[in-house]
Amino acid sequence: MLRLIWHRLLVAVPTLLLLIILAFVLMRVAPGSPFASERNLPPAVEANLNERYGLGDPLGVQLLRYLSNLSQGDFGPSLYYSDHDVADLILEGFPTSLRLGLAAILLALGAGVTVGIAAARRPGSMLDHLLMGVAIAGISIPNFVVAPLLILVFAVWLGWLPASGAGPDSTLGATGMILPVIALALPQFAYVARLTRASMLEVLDSSYVLAARGKGLPEYTILLRHGLRPALLPVVSYLGPATAAVITGSVVIEEIFGLPGLGKYFVQAALNRDYFLVLGVVVFYGFLVVLANLLVDLCYGVLDPRVRQQ
Amino acid sequence: MSAAGNPAVADPNPERSRLGRFGQSPGVRVVAFLLLAITLLVLFGPFLSPYAIDQVDWQNVATRPSFANGHWFGTDNNGRDLFVRTLRGGQISLLVGISATLVSVIIGVSYGAVAGYAGGRVDQVMMRLVDVLYAMPFMFFVILLMVLFGRNLLLMFIAIGAINWLDMARIVRGQTLSLKHREFVDAARALGVPPAAILWRHIVPNVMGVVVVYASLAVPQMILVESFLSFLGLGVQEPMTSWGQLVSLGAREMESAPWMLLFPASFLAVTLYCLNMLGDALRRYHDVASYPRGVR
Numbered sequence: 001m002l003r004l005i006w007h008r009l010l011v012a013v014p015t016l017l018l019l020i021i022l023a024f025v026l027m028r029v030a031p032g033s034p035f036a037s038e039r040n041l042p043p044a045v046e047a048n049l050n051e052r053y054g055l056g057d058p059l060g061v062q063l064l065r066y067l068s069n070l071s072q073g074d075f076g077p078s079l080y081y082s083d084h085d086v087a088d089l090i091l092e093g094f095p096t097s098l099r100l101g102l103a104a105i106l107l108a109l110g111a112g113v114t115v116g117i118a119a120a121r122r123p124g125s126m127l128d129h130l131l132m133g134v135a136i137a138g139i140s141i142p143n144f145v146v147a148p149l150l151i152l153v154f155a156v157w158l159g160w161l162p163a164s165g166a167g168p169d170s171t172l173g174a175t176g177m178i179l180p181v182i183a184l185a186l187p188q189f190a191y192v193a194r195l196t197r198a199s200m201l202e203v204l205d206s207s208y209v210l211a212a213r214g215k216g217l218p219e220y221t222i223l224l225r226h227g228l229r230p231a232l233l234p235v236v237s238y239l240g241p242a243t244a245a246v247i248t249g250s251v252v253i254e255e256i257f258g259l260p261g262l263g264k265y266f267v268q269a270a271l272n273r274d275y276f277l278v279l280g281v282v283v284f285y286g287f288l289v290v291l292a293n294l295l296v297d298l299c300y301g302v303l304d305p306r307v308r309q310q
Numbered sequence: 311m312s313a314a315g316n317p318a319v320a321d322p323n324p325e326r327s328r329l330g331r332f333g334q335s336p337g338v339r340v341v342a343f344l345l346l347a348i349t350l351l352v353l354f355g356p357f358l359s360p361y362a363i364d365q366v367d368w369q370n371v372a373t374r375p376s377f378a379n380g381h382w383f384g385t386d387n388n389g390r391d392l393f394v395r396t397l398r399g400g401q402i403s404l405l406v407g408i409s410a411t412l413v414s415v416i417i418g419v420s421y422g423a424v425a426g427y428a429g430g431r432v433d434q435v436m437m438r439l440v441d442v443l444y445a446m447p448f449m450f451f452v453i454l455l456m457v458l459f460g461r462n463l464l465l466m467f468i469a470i471g472a473i474n475w476l477d478m479a480r481i482v483r484g485q486t487l488s489l490k491h492r493e494f495v496d497a498a499r500a501l502g503v504p505p506a507a508i509l510w511r512h513i514v515p516n517v518m519g520v521v522v523v524y525a526s527l528a529v530p531q532m533i534l535v536e537s538f539l540s541f542l543g544l545g546v547q548e549p550m551t552s553w554g555q556l557v558s559l560g561a562r563e564m565e566s567a568p569w570m571l572l573f574p575a576s577f578l579a580v581t582l583y584c585l586n587m588l589g590d591a592l593r594r595y596h597d598v599a600s601y602p603r604g605v606r
Binding site for chain 2: 011014015018019022023026027136137139140141142144145147148149151152156244247248251252255256266267270271278282285286289
């Protein structure tokens with residue numbers, strides 16, 4: 001098990017480094033400057049600003065400085081929201097994004113696995129066709145289409161739920177989170193349901209399930225104890241990509257529902273050429289994705305003894 | 311255990327036998343017909359309307375759909391005809407979907423075939439790189455690219471296409487590994503055919519079946535990515551439009567003019583649904599594993 005963790009860390013660290021370097025270089029080779037929005041900035045002032053933030057040094061030096069600051073937890077200052085550190089901005093927006101994303105992943109997992117099992121029990125039945133039709137719809141229809149439609153139906157026409165996540169006093173009510181969470185969870189729910197169904201079908205076809213049936217075990221024991229555990233493996237390994245998808249999805253969902261999360265900084269900061277904020281968000285998200293992949297691999301080891309012994 | 315008692319045990323692959331021959335299933339036919347209809351409508355529909363994509367009809371600003379004034383899908387809040395805009399937007403969405411898929415097929419097939427055929431250390435290094443890239447949240451980079459370098463259609467094709475080649479590379483590599491020791495490859499090698507020619511003439515044609523299946527599933531993904539970018543305002547530029555952009559504009563006006571949201575949204579949703587259904591049916595027909603990223 002320890003070797004497994006060590007091995008995964010060996011992949012995770014270069015991934016993260018590559019991520020930072022790519023984002024850093026991309027930002028810098030792009031035209032534009034963080035101070036271009038301030039009109040008619042005298043060249044001397046701009047030079048001073050560049051000097052102040054160390055933007056005049058060679059790119060390699062800047063990259064090394066950024067990496068060394070980062071290793072001490074310093075994300076640098078925001079160039080646009082002056083007086084704010086990038087770390088502060090991230091910590092301010094992250095709790096909302098975390099709640100949204102976590103709720104969406106849990107919902108997708110719970111509902112997806114249940115639906116997948118239900119469909120796999122009777123493959124080819126009406127229920128199976130229906131559920132898998134819904135699942136393909138969930139994969140096909142992007143959440144930025146689902147989200148406005150949900151608002152249109154449940155907030156505008158029916159008036160059951162608030163259209164915006166943030167309440168009047170900009171606190172987040174639980175009811176305000178319902179629509180965003182559903183919109184964000186839907187595609188992941190669909191993937192999980194399809195994966196569960198496919199792997200469950202495969203497992204139910206194996207000889208030990210036949211043996212369990214031969215013993216006369218009740219159906220739910222066969223499904224849940226003998227079937228589900230091995231059938232969950234592909235679902236668990238999908239959680240890594242799912243995390244990444246939920247994070248990117250939240251960029252849009254937060255914008256549509258007006259949630260004060262981390263997503264709004266991403267696009268806006270890149271437009272503002274707020275170098276350190278963009279880098280900070282990319283690094284932070286990248287770290288989360290790498291962490292999720294690591295956790296997934298560990299879960300894998302717990303679920304499947306064969307992985308541990310490798 | 312009788313076959314009637316548990317179909318899952320009796321028939322290891324019920325979908326395939328149920329599906330029978332591809333194209334004979336009524337579902338597949340309906341979906342294929344719908345796709346054809348949408349494609350034709352998108353290509354030729356704009357000629358049916360008297361309006362142009364950027365033509366402003368000052369008498370009809372944000373009016374609901376009507377046959378009387380020729381605005382079959384209504385107009386947007388700038389008085390532009392939504393029928394023409396939806397279909398022209400569809401041209402862009404389909405174009406991006408297909409070209410980006412082509413990009414990913416070209417990169418993925420060459421990378422995977424070379425890695426698989428070379429084998430040994432080269433293969434290991436190339437596939438380790440794919441592993442590392444796999445863990446990267448690529449959408450961030452696509453968003454960054456589009457924000458930083460402006461909305462360039464060509465760049466968008468390449469950026470979107472570059473996300474999806476990893477799957478393709480893995481699949482092709484796996485296929486190549488099992489192909490390269492077959493007799494016809496050995497024969498070619500014995501005859502002194504250079505590696506590049508073996509790859510191109512013997513390996514690549516043989517992996518194309520699987521590649522086509524995955525490419526067909528990639529097209530809707532690409533359309534989705536493009537519309538996602540357009541939704542964020544990073545896609546195509548006015549006066550051109552795409553489904554994602556129209557949905558984004560419609561979402562802002564949905565309380566006063568719901569048709570601005572509903573028409574492009576349904577075109578996008580139905581197209582993606584049909585493409586996914588068709589790709590899925592193709593996949594089952596060729597009996598390709600449903601998820602390549604399963605166990606690593």
